[in-house]
Amino acid sequence: MNKSNKVKSNLTRRQFVGSASCAAIGSTTLLSSLLNLGTSNALAGLHSQSTEVEGEYKALVCILLAGGNDSFNMLVPNSKEPYQEYRKSRSNLALTQSSLLPLQFSDPGGREYAVHPSMPEVQHLFNTHKLAFIANVGTLVEPVSKAKYLAGSAKLPIGLLSHADQIQQWQTSLPDSRSAKGWGGRIADLLEQGNKNQNISMNISLSGTNVFQVGSSATEYAIRAAAGGSVGIRVYEGNSQLDRVLRKGTESLLAQQYQDIFKSTFQQKILHAQANHGVFSHALASVAPLQSPFSANDLSADLALVAQTIAARKALGMKRQTFFINYGGWDHHDSVLENQAQMLSILSKALQEFQSAIDELGISQQVTTFTISDFGRTLSSNGNGTDHAWGGNVMVMGGAVKGGNIYGKYPSLRLGGSDDIGGAILLPSLSTDMYFAELARWFGVSKGDLSFVLPNINRFYDPRSSSLPIGFMND
DSSP: OOOHHHHHHSOHOOOOOOOOIIITTHHHHHHHHHTTTTTHHHTOOOOOOOOOOOSEEEEEEOHHHHHHHHTTTEEEEEHHHHHHHHHHHGGGGGGGGSSSEEEEEOOOOOEEEEETTOOOOHHHHTTTTTTEEEEEOOOOOOOOOOOHHHOOSSOOHHHHHHHHHHHHHHOOHHHHHHOOHHHHHHHHHHGGSSSSSOOSEEEESSSOOOOOOSSHHHHHOOOOOOTTTTOOHHHHHOOOOHHHHHHHHHHHHHOOOOOOOHHHHHHHHHHHHHHHHHHHHHHHHSOOOOOOOOSSSSSHHHHHHHHHHHHHHHTTOOOOOEEEEEOOOOOSSHHHHHHHHHHHHHHHHHHHHHHHHHHTTTOOGGGGEEEESSBBBBSSSSSSSSSSSOOEEEEESSSTTTOSSSSSSOOSSSSTTTTBBTTOOOOOSEEHHHHHHHHHHHOOOOGGGHHHOTTTGGTTTTOOOOOOOOSSSSO
């Protein structure tokens, strides 16, 4: 008996099946990709409406700052009296005014602003009009005043201040219900058929399964920076003796005819996933590597792969794409100053690197990057950190963004002030629906379909309006 046969004979059927289905094809990314190809929806026979995609390629890049970013230390008032209010409210968490990086902007009241000292790249992006801030955004069921909130007559988001609920609602834009479908997924339900390639989803995730990109028929296609792109069946990638044995066995299993609909569907999805892995990998290999450098951290690596995937858009047959990255670790109940300084530095550099890569591709007007987070955090210190709150500040970046501006109403940071509803929690002045509606309209969602993507939008904005919800995008 030769060595190869000996290896094969020592594998029981149970061991082989376990190796083939778990070790060989069992990475979470690949299994996610199988679901991305619509296994569940194929079984359920789901169908979606569609809208014709017109014009040039466009991409939305969503960066989730999971955990709740303390964004009032990210964007800070820099005029004398507002800064003194900030310093008093934040006490031991206040950044020194001399350390702040000033922005070339003042609001209608003449108030000036600055960013965290760890964000010089964001300062530059803002001052060169490639990035804007949206102030005091949060999940809202309906417009709410402080008086209405204190009277207990306001309809509030489910699980307000809860990580699980709020992180879901920022992805679904459904603050009064729990749903597994996101507004990015609903956009894909409408627009995905405008892509030539109908096998690979227009929704690409660098962070596996997520709610944002799941619709009635659409799901995410998961890729990994560590793998250099999509993930296929492992034994097809290796050349070891065991890989060859497992590959032969896997091919035998996949060549069988299965009468059971679940087995047959799963088999077909595995075959499609491997085929699409080949298509995706070939497309990325067909474009020249980008010259723009990226730092050696997970966020930069993810954004580098997003940029390379966008570079391969024509080879992939894409006119519309969304990308999702979960950059977690922002739940700073303790050591907020140290932790946030490190993480904001990584975020700031990564945004600059990504924008430079998109500029290199010559499509700055066609790619918009935006941040979301569970919620803002309390103004007051809990000793060495901050607790869960509500309204917060976000960033949006790209050539189509009317940068160099702060949109919305930056709140009063005075404890007990007009925007503090108690417990140093700020009431949002802008709903997430308004924020997302402007992004969706830029992306190509028609006025008539805006309520399908954002079912709550009519409480804040008339989708038939000729004016933009906020005004931060070039429509």
